[in-house]
Amino acid sequence: MPAERLLPTTEAEDLLALVRDIARDELAPHAAAHEESGTFPRDKFALLGKSGLLGLPYPERFGGGEQPYEVYLQALEEISSAWMSVGVGLSVHVMSSYALATFGSEEQRERWMPDLLEGAWLGAYALSESHAGSDAAALTTRATRSGDTYVVNGTKAWITHAGVADFYTLMARTADTGGKGVSCFFVPGSLPGIGAAHPERKMGLTGSITAQLQFTDVAVPAENLIGAEGDGLKIALSALDSGRLGISATAVGLAQAALDEAVAYAKQRTQFGRAIIDFQGLEFLLADMAAAVESARATYLAAARRRDRGLPFTRQAAIAKLVCTDAAMKVTTDAVQVLGGAGYTRDFPVERYMREAKVLQIFEGTNQIQRVVIGRELRR
Incomplete structure (x- = not known):
């Protein structure tokens, strides 16, 4: 039986009704086959974008839904109930957009947020490393300033959407000062030098890609730094x-x-x-x-x-x-x-x-x- 929900507005009720229809008709019928074959359902994220669901908690002026988290999370729950890999992917995309939406400059947000929220781009969150999972301050991927670019080298681990994402919210070391030496970058996935290893062979969520993400002399424009150097952690x-x-x-x-x-x-x-x-x-x-x-x-x-x-x-x-x-x-x-x-x-x-x-x-x-x-x- 569907979950009983006490939603704050009639707009939210209409939104959840739409989400349930999409979950029932477009997601649930395809979940088992994709999970069995381990096929990444990129087309479903495009559908969510066209339906206005990739940017629910973000401002309308950038293409988002400007919904409270209370509403966004219940929509996410409905999607996850139908197909967990898609639900997790949506959660990762929304989290990957957070740094730009919250800490980015007005120019950065006007430039990139519409593509993030309207479904043109799918995101990934590049924080973890093989030796720096729970201890995020120990990461070693390095971004070295060289003129008007940062040159990034290192390997991230356990990255959802690695190799298929259109952008990465990357945490990289810019100084050897522990947690205070980590900075945040908005990195387009098309930049030369970004590569993904073979996807991990997981016991579940096989329709979602998880892999190591490798950066080899990736030249990231300095204007893609989010916040100030050292704000990354x-x-x-x-x-x-x-x-x-x-x-x-x-x-x-x-x-x-x-x-x-x-x-x-x-x-x-x-x-x-x-x-x-x-x-x-x-x-x-x-x-x-x-x-x-x-x-x-x-x-x-x-x-x-x-x-x-x-x-x-x-x-x-x-x-x-x-x-x-x-x-x-x-x-x-x-x-x-x-x-x-x-x-x-x-x-x-x-x-x-x-x-x-x-x-x-x-x-x-x-x-x-x-x-x-x-x-x-x-x-x-």
């Missing part, structure tokens, strides 16, 4: 606060899909002359799954509403990411249990949902890092 962490809310919403969408599949199966599957949903042991399991989904949704919405009101939300975003992704892992695992042997086969989508849920506890800050963030905020 501040920009990156700020983007991650909002990005973690995106991952929280995708997690709840996945959990909702698993719950819906489990309930539908339990209603039609009979044992001992009764639908299995009528057995209290299974009924209680489904009730706990529903409670986990709805409480997780409430957690990310509470954080989003703080963001929309301009209040600090770092701690709340970390809590949402922790709660929502743990809930997704539990609910998808329980959905497999509800379907029993059928749930362990690829004839039903719940085994894929379970595989997809695991990475949510890892990327954009592991859930152990979320606990570090929460603890640090409590000590302030």
